Amino acid sequence: MIQVDRLTKIFGAQTAVDNLCFSIPAGQIVGFLGPNGAGKSTTLKMLAGMLEPTSGSATLCGFDIRAQPLEVKRRIGFVPESAAVFESLTGLEYLELIAALYAIPADAARKRIEQFIAFFDLSFLTLTEKLLGAYSKGMRRKVAITSALLHNPPVVFFDEPLDGLDANAAVGFKALIQTLAHEGKTILYSSHILDVVERVCHRVLIIDKGKLLLDGKPDELVAQHDAGTLERLFTQLTGGAELEQRAAAFAKTFLP
């Protein structure tokens, strides 16, 4: 479903993504992990057609991201880290706009929106009367997730999707993506919350400084490296192993 071949992105003198190669079959939830600045968001933006790769290639559902960007975009849903929305639209106006961009008929779009409202426990009155600028962070995230799934895409990219969601919504979201994957959707899930990734994802890709460090099933990788948990494995790989000692040393500087 997703084929990435030597994908590279260079900003000035900085290589953000460095010859990244992986492939993801349909129906898989893949955790995309890495420390800040590792190149996760840049990779997702390239796959979503928001950034032009410097070199390399990628295909989604058989369409090349460079040659057929509109075909790719019709088949993906993307929830960016910013969960940006047009703040001066109401939730309903925003979702109807998104539906129009994917040529979803108005009545079908309304039905779909109502299903999402019910799922996310949103109030229809809020959606029709309140402008998005007045929504809480969590509510905006729910609208952003809805807008990514409204057109029923076969591939979905999530960049920190749980940020701002309350505990119940997060539980519901995790169940949702597992069901979506079960029904054949491919999900690339970028997050810093490693225990969630460990529980939800079939597979993880760990990158650092734009390079792929590890690719495999979370439990197998943890066992192979004798790390105990995915979190410990992650810190071992990305130079955070000595973090606890550094934190202790730094805390001592506060003592009188």
Next chain:
Amino acid sequence: MSSAPIAPPVSANKALRRLFLTLFLRGRSVRGLQKSRLPSSLPKKLALTLLFYALFGGIAASTGNQPTIVTALFLHTMTLLFLAMFIAASSGEILFNREEADILLSRPISPRSLLWAKIAVLLQVALWIAFSFNLVGFFTGTLGTFGSWRFIPVHAASLLLESLFTAAAVVLLYHLCLLWFGRERLDNIMTTAQVLVIVVTIAASQAAPMATVYFAKSGGDLARSWWLVLIPPAWFAGFDDALAGSGAITSFMLAGAGVVVTAILAWAAFDNLAATYTSSLQQIVESSSSSRTRPARASGDSRRWLERAVERAPLRWYLPDPMTRRGFLLCTAYLLRDRDTKLRVYPSIAPMLIIPFFMLLNLRGGGAPTGDAFPLIFGASYLALSPTLALFTLQYSQQFQACDIFRLAPITGPGFLCAGARRAVLLLIAFPTVLIFAIAAYAIRHNPTELLLLLPGVLALPLFAILPQIGGHAIPLSRPVDAAKSTSRGLMIFGFLLISLALSGLGWLAYTFHLLLPALILEAIFVFTTTTLLARHLARSPWPETD
């Protein structure tokens, strides 16, 4: 669950046009607003704005009974300035919005659809403005020499052409700036362009009636000078004159230039660059993606020149207190870098800075001190009040909540911040303007003794700068932008006019009775004592209560 009516299916293009018009009318960020409060306020606000343009366009009535080319030149000059002001202010936000790139770039929309939807909205609103401003002008044009009913449809067509020209020119300019200089510099360029256009518009609104009288006196002959082909409004005025006026050959040439240049610009801006529009938007995404990973930029170092300068003489003498220095640097950073602050402060003080210069232009050159030198003393007194207005405006900021950090710090009150703001405004705005005014006055009058007439205003500068801060008011960057009331600003400017009239009147009396020197000494003592006492009081004042 829902009782709302189901909307008919809409095409992606139509949905995009509707989106950008809604965003334009409502603004991009309206946190906390209910939709129910929008429908009544928005059309009202829009209608009032268009009514203002229509009323302002009423001054076109003064160009009646003139040759068509003169009336049309006045109308098109003013229209172009208003359109440039609107399009320059709106284009950046509409065309190159970072958040929008996050929302729309992953959607299946072609770059052409996206760009054209935005341009359609820009043009639509530009036409509303152009037609509102020209409401009176349509009829004035029919009354002048060569005037006939044909002026109405021809002028409507030339307005359409002019709107297209302005939109294409601004879009092309911004687009090229983005491609050549990158997003960060584009922000600075756009802000500077907007401030300049606003300042030029204000200056032109003073100059255009004078120029019209000048052209009228020449019987319209000057309006056919060869150099008019270099001025875009003259092309569209030529269009009016060619088809609904004198029909002179020169007018046809001007009209031809207008049509050709507009066609080329429109093709370049709307068609040729449409293909690269996505890459321009990608640049915006790129700048946000790469900002975290890029090494420190060289410009970051260049920004620190002021920080180094305040640690050395003579700025160190001007800012002896380290806390005041910090307040000065903060306010200077906002006055020089923050787009929102620059767009609020400079256009608001522009009329105050420009009007004295126009008064100077009306002075006769050379000669001994006479009654007509009064504009010198009045101009300097009026300029001296510019820091007052600048400080009133500087108190509003989109980042007003960040000011809470000073309230949390173990500091008595906002004294240091206010002192820094006063010194920043005096150094960046008041001193240079007064200096330029003095040079201009000397260039026009060639009489160095008359420069003494500027001193009543110059001496009053520190007092005028501290007045708005009395009682815990005008703390820089401390209030939300919504709290700014434009109506009170109008009253304030009227008050400034009275104060400067009083000050310059007293100064003029002293000058007439050869008592200027003792009067200046008295003023200096009064200003020094009052300012010192007020500054000490301010330094001890606690933070005012928050709303």
